Amino acid sequence: MSKVDGTNSTSLSEQAAEWVILLSDGEISHELRTDFETWLAQDSRHREAYEQVDHLWQSLTPQKRQSRKGIKLVLSIVLLLCGLHGLPLSEWLAGEHTSIGEIRRIALTDGSHITLDSDSAADIAFDTHQRRIILRRGRLLAEVTPDFSHSQRPFIVETRDGIAQALGTLYTVEQSDYDSIVNVIESRVAIASRARPHQPITLQAGQSIRLDRRQLYQPKTTSTSATSWTQARLIYQDALLDQIISDLARYQKGVLKINEQAGQLRFTGVLPADDAEAALIILQDALPIHIKQYGGWLVWIDLQK
Template identity: 30%
Template sequence: MGVDAAGERALPPRVLEQAADWLMRLHEDGSAVQRAQWQRWHDADPDHARAWQRAERLLALSGQVPPALAHGALQRPASPGRRAVLRSIAALLVAPLGGWLAWRLYDGAAWDASVRTAVGERRRHMLDDGSELQLDTDTAVDIAFDGQQRLLRLRHGQVLVETAPDPQQPARPFLVATPQGMVQALGTRFSVRLFTDDALLVVQQGAVRIDVGTLQRQVDAGSQLRWSQQSLLPPQPASAGTDAWTHGMLVADALPLQQLVQELGRYHRRWLRVDPAIAALPVSGAYPLDDLDRSLSMIAATYAVQVQSGLWTQLRPAATRG
């Protein structure tokens, strides 16, 4: 029968739809009669029990999502489209339960704003609660503040958030949704950056909690954590100058030249290439993000590197003098 996206023996679609149906029934009516009927279904087949395990994991994850959004995702419809919704929930039971699912649930939020930056642009944005949001180059953020939560969704790029006390009582949680999992501020200043398959959290002040499925990790000031849907390791000391980009600078401490040039390249629409012979050269210093030529000249003046301009801007080993 094969395996599903979670790496387990795949369950029949009919069983997944039955589990989805019971999930909605018990969500709507948890009476003793309903639970007795569910128990008979659960015990009738080992596949039923396996499907229900995944349903319980779905419920555990949806508990991390603001009630209005989770309710909309799990509510039992009274329309002719009920079968389509059953199939949608069954698809969620097949999918890896983690940040991706939270992303899907949050996709139904009533986003009331979208803040973006172009390549090379950085900007500040004040949120309705007095919190400050700083966007790095090529970044997009959706905003959904309501009576239950202060919610951002980071689509791509990097943001630095400095939270303000919530003017509403009781205070609403401040959340940042990413494809890798949920980030909750605990009164703090922090940044989140998305990469292709994972994300990086750096905490400057206060503390931040990361939720990945049923796993949680708190990251305190002065620490950072790079994580994915499959990995949530202990925090590490934050690298120096992690927020220097907010001041238009890139701070490097023995950073491989290839990686440094890639970071500078995020702020410009120029083709950059580093000769493999010097790609691993460790480079240290502070380089202006908005003046690529100056940054490259600073590297060439300090290290055995020459810059050649053309269709590609290339960094090559400096010519030796005879």
Template identity: 30%
Template sequence: MSKLAASAEPPAIREDVQQQAAEWLTVLMSSEVSEAQQAAWQRWRAADPEHERAWRHIEAVSRRFNGLHRSAAAQALAGTQRKAVNGKRRQVLAWLGVAAGGGLLAAQTGAWDAVRTVRADYRTATGERREVILDDGSVLSLNTGSAVNVRFDASRRLIELLAGEILVTSGHGAGSAAPLEVATREGVVRALGTRFAVRQHDGTSTVDVLESAVEISPRDGEGEPMRLAAGRGVAFSRHAPGAPHAIDASADGWSRGQLIVDDVTLGDFLADLARYRPGVIHCAPEVARLRLSGVFPLDDTQRILNMLPNSLPVQVRSRTRYWVSVEPAS
């Protein structure tokens, strides 16, 4: 093996695994953690090598936390969490970034983004949704696990999407002569008097236009911005947008507290549902390709899970409130 290959850094840990590891850390730091929760945590670690790698990073950072024993570090963090329970997962991620000193962990897990998320102007916890009216009358809706900074001045109206998903209805109040833009890690979306949704993924951003149109400018792209009309959606990287596609009428259902699906696989449905509740939803491969349609209330994710056996040949097993498995019916 060459020296170059030997010194190559391992790939970045997926964002969803980072979030799951942070959830488990907050669970284990609780003074009331049960044996069942401990067992569920061990099963999560064993379920995927990526899970174990994420957890080993957490342990490594814990050992470096000012030379404290892991339990002492956990107690220090738990004290800060009691001030803002809804933000506990993001506080954990922020703590990990600070403890790592912004070095290896920041490069591999995006801890700096988590620090910025904690300090965002507006944010939501897992399962929470929020609506904000901005100074120009624009309405900003934040989906679960989202965070934004808002920067308005005489020349620009900028919403910086740090994490998650937002729905923007542009306003026409004071200062609205300046362009309204949403910036993601991949580029900038400029509103053309419109209503649109933007979501931050790992390595890509997506836009769904519900009214009027937007212009999309990838950060490292060349040429003119891409114009996207109402009823269309697109994913874009830092370099270029993908092919536009038609969006369905339920694209903004989450803003009304609904998860609306039409002939999707159970695996994809549960992956989306998992965004709205802490912990892990495991889907057995034997049932992942089953398909379903319906309108589901996001304010009660447990009710959604309990309803699944009524329409599909599955059973839902809850080992703890943080570990749910959807498996073939007996």
């Protein structure tokens, strides 16, 4: 094999893994190197995928030289596991993770802190020019201190959809399957979409915005309970049950599913984020719903008959 198949039928991770295998030989021909550089230039995502897989391999065997067959076996197993769990490599490789039900506050080297919500993943990428947090999955709270280094590095939280640069002290960033949400708790935050990185807008304290890769949407008022999850509480005011169940799914192992009609019910109250089963009991006592569990991994919520 002299070059990697770049068709859509081969995933980027698989292509990158093949290049890691090919380039693992001690002697690399000029033709192979040229093919590799051509592949990198085809799409900006190629370099990112290659660096992720290469980093994975180096972290697995940092000192020991392996045969091409050994590299291929290990990378194949890892890629299979990623596929089975539905997670991209970037989430497996993230420097900071929280498990389901875990909420963790992390001290950063500049004196700032981030708090990762349940089932979240992020990379901390500080250098001499910037303080960057890359949110791979889930939600975080950023508590930002001024940078007293000579370069006064900006503090940025990056998601798949864009960036949120701190102009103050306190804000949350969330990345879902479809979009990202930024809530400004104190001071100001500059937000830009991935498609228009040089056209940011500035949000004030008490404002929230949704964004995807293409655009920013109309700012809204931030919920007064936007950070309640950091104290393991979920506070709702006339909220749709469908949204509440979506929130609880972050803290519950297995799958939560709700009937469409039941999802239109509304709830006002406080739920414990650290005890999803107790939260479901509170909802069942407050609303005309029936909750049934199947095998400990599926919870079905329906209207009472």
